Amino acid sequence: MVINETGTVDLRKVAIIGCGFVGSSSAFALMQSGLFSEMVLIDADEERAKGEAMDISHGVPFARPMKIYAGTYDDITDASIIVITAGAGQKPGETRLDLVSKNISIFKSIIPEIAKRKCAGILLVVSNPVDILTYTALKLSGFPENRVLGSGTVLDTARLKYELGEHLGVDSRSVHAFIVGEHGDSELAVFSSATVSGVPISKMCELRGHYNHEENTHKISEAVKNSAYEIIEKKKATYYGVAMAVRRICEAIVRDEKSIMPVSNMMHGEYGIDDVMLSMPAVIGARGVETMVPIQMDEEETERLQKSAKTLRSVIDQAL
Known part of the structure; x- marks a missing residue:
């Protein structure tokens, strides 16, 4: 106890x-x-x-x-x-x-x-x-x-790592990238700071023979965003992936790991967003959310994150 x-x-x-x-x-x-x-x-x-x-x-x-x-x-x-x-x-x-x-x-x-x-x-x-x-x-x-x-976009981020791993032909555990924002249609993949074991994602793509960066990243992010819809259409529900995400989050809490995960947590002015809970990387340990971790995003990604927050805020205002 x-x-x-x-x-x-x-x-x-x-x-x-x-x-x-x-x-x-x-x-x-x-x-x-x-x-x-x-x-x-x-x-x-x-x-x-x-x-x-x-x-x-x-x-x-x-x-x-x-x-x-x-x-x-x-x-x-x-x-x-x-x-x-x-x-x-x-x-x-x-x-x-x-x-x-x-x-x-x-x-x-x-x-x-x-x-x-x-x-x-x-x-x-x-x-x-x-x-x-x-x-x-x-x-x-x-x-x-x-x-x-x-649980936020912990599963979405896993899906992103999986898709990038498949695309590049590398172990998905070596991919370091986040899906942030809403766990839903306005979520966004932060490619500007994504790496594969420290190598920027664009450079890694070229090393593996992929040069159509804009087309490929769009295709991958859309596949991640729509994967739940595809699974639900085929088998009526999704549950195995999110169950593994639940296990992983619990593991970080019980073991006080201080792991960084994109969980739903409260925003207090970061990126110009306030009084909305959405997914951003945070340090997770025995006390729950210890601190949010600011990640590098370009101007377009920041704007999309703010748009995602506005979507959630409008729903909150109507529903609560």
Whole structure:
């Protein structure tokens, strides 16, 4: 047990609220991770939560000892991380922003339940539209900003690294680049500061025989932005990739890694943006978001980021 400024948390306990495709996949990924020794699953459909807990528990003999069970909000008080995946899923033809009203209503029933139990853990919002819902969770919970973050563009960034790795024929783990802004249609790939093991992306492309930089970067960024739509069209939902993103973020928190990830966090005048939560690289550790990391962007990228922020701000103004 660890006592922080707000109360006591068990670093080895995680709670997941919402047992749909994303919630159950995240629970499965976290069971395999070995990060936690206890996991509680909560869902409006109690039988669904019980079934998922039973099913995932049967894999424990192949992993590490772990207590997995369905519970209630009373079981989350001492969880170090509360992962929120509850909400309506994105349907074919829908944008993430189309989910706003439905999922804000759901959050208005979930977040007060967390707040009134004086939970001392970190809220990790995964439900879409994640930037809007992370902002909603922050305002409804009364938690300090560092303890409320969204999965943001962590998955989009992984998709970008994958696409660049495929394009260049290199290990995607050697690609250093970010998707920033909204986790959605106004997101942008920051190519101006992208590198492959320190080599600027344009130079690396030429080393690998690619010279049509503008055409190629546009094609890759569009593939990343539209990948969720393509997956949803083919299999009705996306969940494995985001489950791995949830696992990675939890890992950085539990191990106090100080890793830099593009999570949804609050802007306070950076790049001319204020009072909006969107994805920008930030140092992630045991306290949640420690500090935002300013990355180099050219003038066009900065303008696009500001436009993305305005899109989110207009939705917030209408919805809250």
